[in-house]
Amino acid sequence: MLIAGAWHTGFAQSATTKTHPPAKPPLDARWILDYPKEDNTSDNSDVRRDPKYLPFLKTYLTQKSFFSAGPRSLWQVASEFLGVGSGRVTIYAQRYATINGCVAHMCDELQGFLWVDTVAKPPRVYFAATKAIDSQGTVEIQKSFQLWIFANQALNDDDNGGLEPLPTEFLGPLSDWLGQLNVAAVMFVGHVGEEIPLLPGSLHTKQSTNDSAKGSI
Secondary structure (H helix, E strand, O other): OHHHHHHHHHHHHHHHOOOOOOOOOOOOOHHHHHOOOOOOOHHHHOHHHOOOHHHHHHHHOOOEEOOOOOOEEHHHHHHHHOOEOOOOOEEEOOOEEEEEEEOOOOOOOEEEEEEEEOOOOOOEEEEEEEEEOOOOOOOOOOOEEEEEEEEOOOOOEOOOOOEOOOOHHHHHHHHHHHOOOEEEEEEEEOOOOOEEEEOHHHHOOOOOOHHHEEEOO
């Protein structure tokens, strides 16, 4: 009887307990445009402290990553690759937002870059990561890197049967971020995990983003 009574009590409690589904980030990503904050203090200007930040990564970076101690959820990898740095946002054309960072204790080897089209619905989200290529004991004058680009959309075919280029609005800030980094290989990963190798030369764009940028990383 004690066991039955205990079971009944537990059942009654669970039946009356109200549960709420976890909140989902809105399709509108304009909240990112609130950064950098006007007072520019470290706490208020760090977008990673915003309670919407991690749910946003979880929602739009859904692929599996195999390039960094994989397989792992891409949003976790992105959070790690953006983990060291100021967390400040740079805004381009009052629409596109970028954040960059690196992995703790490995900033020379592993770096991350997040680009968001805040106006598109759903938002267009690209995450790029660099990983140093093992020189296998040879002496290199300049270290070489592999660049991984993940997107929450696919690369579409163009009219000639090839692939459309990456968006110019993304390539401009990406080029600024890469700087003089020696990128030897590029892999694009679409929203369903399809891997498409790209030529490093395809990353170049003539568009300058410096004049339209607002904020600081």
